[in-house]
Amino acid sequence: MPELPEVETIRRGLEKLILHKKIKNVVILCEKSFRGDPKWVVGQKMDRLDRRGKALLIQLSNKMWMMAHLRMTGQMIFEGGEKFAAGHPDGGFTEKMPGRHTRVYFDFEDGTHLYFNDQRKFGFIAVLDELGLAEDSFLKKLAPEPWDMKSEDFWGMLQRHKSAPIKAVILDQSNIAGVGNIYADEGCFYAGILPWRRCGDLEREESDLLLKGLCEVMQAAIDSGGSTMKDYVRADGTKGSYLEKFAQVFRRDGLECRRCGGMIEKTRVAGRGTHYCRGCQK
DNA sequence: CTAGGATCCTGTCAGC
DNA sequence: TGCTGACAGGATCCTA
Numbered sequence: 605m606p607e608l609p610e611v612e613t614i615r616r617g618l619e620k621l622i623l624h625k626k627i628k629n630v631v632i633l634c635e636k637s638f639r640g641d642p643k644w645v646v647g648q649k650m651d652r653l654d655r656r657g658k659a660l661l662i663q664l665s666n667k668m669w670m671m672a673h674l675r676m677t678g679q680m681i682f683e684g685g686e687k688f689a690a691g692h693p694d695g696g697f698t699e700k701m702p703g704r705h706t707r708v709y710f711d712f713e714d715g716t717h718l719y720f721n722d723q724r725k726f727g728f729i730a731v732l733d734e735l736g737l738a739e740d741s742f743l744k745k746l747a748p749e750p751w752d753m754k755s756e757d758f759w760g761m762l763q764r765h766k767s768a769p770i771k772a773v774i775l776d777q778s779n780i781a782g783v784g785n786i787y788a789d790e791g792c793f794y795a796g797i798l799p800w801r802r803c804g805d806l807e808r809e810e811s812d813l814l815l816k817g818l819c820e821v822m823q824a825a826i827d828s829g830g831s832t833m834k835d836y837v838r839a840d841g842t843k844g845s846y847l848e849k850f851a852q853v854f855r856r857d858g859l860e861c862r863r864c865g866g867m868i869e870k871t872r873v874a875g876r877g878t879h880y881c882r883g884c885q886k
Numbered sequence: 887c888t889a890g891g892a893t894c895c896t897g898t899c900a901g902c
Numbered sequence: 903t904g905c906t907g908a909c910a911g912g913a914t915c916c917t918a
Binding site: 636676677694705722723724725726764765767768769772874875 | 892894
Binding site: 606607610658673674675676677692724726727741742775776777784785786787788854855876877 | 909910911912913914
């Protein structure tokens with residue numbers, strides 16, 4: 605899905621647009637994209653927006669929660685006086701809603717709408733009560749947010765996965781929350797670490813630098829409104845600017861490294877496309 | 887317990 | 903043009 609910075613961008617954008625709006629109706633176009641009973645949300649207001657890792661959490665006035673996982677291709681689109689689309693781009697901003705990838709949408713009492721689009725159907729919205737949220741298997745094993753992690757805890761975590769490639773470990777949400785394929789590559793570049801190195805091979809200093817890199821790179825992405833791909837648009841419809849402005853390696857294979865001038869290369873680590881600079885990363 | 891691979895689904899693109 | 907395989911900003915399930 606969009607990674608932590610993109611979900612945070614969605615949270616901030618939607619907070620301004622849907623807070624305290626009353627849901628008049630829910631339309632489910634794809635059964636597997638919505639878990640729970642629509643009756644639990646109809647007539648409720650959206651009172652609060654939170655985020656944990658890559659999960660978006662919306663609290664309703666009856667104290668139930670809607671948890672949205674955007675996974676690979678999910679996006680949220682608000683249509684009202686203004687339009688806001690964020691997540692996976694896929695024509696969300698320009699296409700007439702509901703579109704061919706709309707899976708669920710909400711009509712608000714004031715005539716505005718919120719659409720959940722998801723091309724690959726990996727994502728979903730789940731309606732849960734307080735207990736269900738507390739017992740959710742994903743949230744339960746989700747590690748702390750990067751900035752809430754102490755460097756010694758991060759180091760200790762790496763020691764528990766000595767033989768695994770560093771990238772596989774930081775992508776695992778039970779080790780650190782919110783890191784996805786872009787920021788894993790960017791964080792490794794920041795720390796000067798080749799992503800396939802085994803955790804047990806890292807020095808303590810490299811571990812500290814990697815945690816710092818993940819925090820800085822994701823904070824910078826939030827500050828600039830989330831990264832963008834050909835189909836990523838942020839909540840108010842303007843394009844995010846992280847990738848074009850700040851990405852050092854992600855999807856830059858074949859291009860010159862901005863730091864050393866060498867060529868960025870691409871390989872496969874932990875089953876994912878992985879970008880790195882031979883000159884800058886050891 | 888860990889690590890690695892297949893899998894869920896739709897769409898696009900490169901190469902024949 | 904039409905087909906085929908690879909790949910895609912994620913997470914889970916199964917296997918060794």
